[in-house]
């Protein structure tokens with residue numbers, strides 16, 4: 564069986580790393596006479612800074628991409644079109660049995676569309692997530708990806724229900740969350756190997772960790788100002804560490820918000836192990852990232868989400884996560900009130916990637932499902 568994996572953006576490298584490891588485990592355990600599972604990774608080049616891309620391949624030992632399309636940055640139309648053209652040629656030349664896409668980025672959209680038009684079956688990891696806000700590019704991307712996918716791997720029960728309400732039931736599998744697999748696989752390694760707390764002079768539980776990169780927050784001067792001011796209010800009582808996504812760094816400069824950001828400990832994007840270490844020891848996490856909201860829960864840290872809605876509704880229902888939007892007062896208040904919640908019965912058992920591979924190998928199978 565040949566899988567063509569399409570990735571392009573930071574969170575996809577992390578998710579894909581777990582499935583690549585499952586492929587390696589499978590091949591190592593298979594009889595020498597059995598044909599190996601072949602995985603070829605196509606990197607669209609959507610993210611390209613070393614700290615947004617290659618650092619993850621190195622640290623997580625992800626097999627190098629067979630090809631990098633080098634698409635880079637641009638408008639949605641420009642980049643998605645370039646990805647489609649490049650991916651179509653790769654799929655035709657490589658003739659995979661499956662095209663595997665992750666999450667909700669433009670690389671996901673392009674991979675799913677290119678494959679579906681070539682009648683190559685698409686498998687979507689992190690299917691069924693919905694914000695019900697079609698102004699988000701991610702919502703359009705996941706709607707399209709889900710509706711052209713043959714296999715839909717859901718991390719939560721809410722995701723399965725969202726698909727059911729859109730009439731999608733065939734090929735839906737509640738396998739758990741590959742991000743939870745990653746949190747378990749790299750949690751202890753981060754504790755042992757990351758010296759980020761020492762490097763940044765931070766005491767365990769003596770700081771808050773923040774990230775912000777969503778288009779809806781960074782393209783609006785009003786929302787970005789309110790978020791920086793809210794984080795600034797939090798910084799009056801505890802240092803706020805903000806690894807800055809390149810998009811946000813650029814917008815802060817463009818809007819002339821450098822002064823607003825001065826109260827925060829802004830740093831370059833950090834490696835995955837450093838990020839996990841920062842998450843593990845944060846007093847609270849403030850973020851508009853999808854992945855980081857869940858990692859807060861995985862590492863037992865309360866979260867404040869800098870958005871008006873979330874796809875990860877179970878984190879809010881269980882009391883781990885508070886939606887504060889882009890409102891400085893609400894952010895400051897939510898950070899003061901942030902406290903642990905109840906256990907969440909989603910995200911699986913840390914073996915989502917193995918289940919995904921089993922189903923790809925035998926799509927009619929139904930390995931014990933977790934969510």
Ligand code: UD1
Nearest residue numbers: 572573609610611612615636637667668669700701809810
């Ligand atoms: C993308 C995804 C978003 C995901 C995020 C993960 C889409 C529509 N959005 O958002 O869903 O949560 O990745 O991080 O696919 N830039 C650099 N260097 C890089 C990458 C980006 O400087 O290596 C800058 C460029 O100015 C670029 C901007 O960031 O224009 C935005 O990059 P882009 O990939 O379009 O969107 P993200 O905001 O990263």
Ligand code: UDP
Nearest residue numbers: 573574806832833834835838852853854855
């Ligand atoms: N992350 C990281 N370094 C950083 C910021 C984030 O390793 O400086 C990791 C984070 O731990 C999570 C993933 O990147 O696993 C989330 O990616 P991002 O927030 O860019 O995208 P989203 O999840 O919102 O799509």
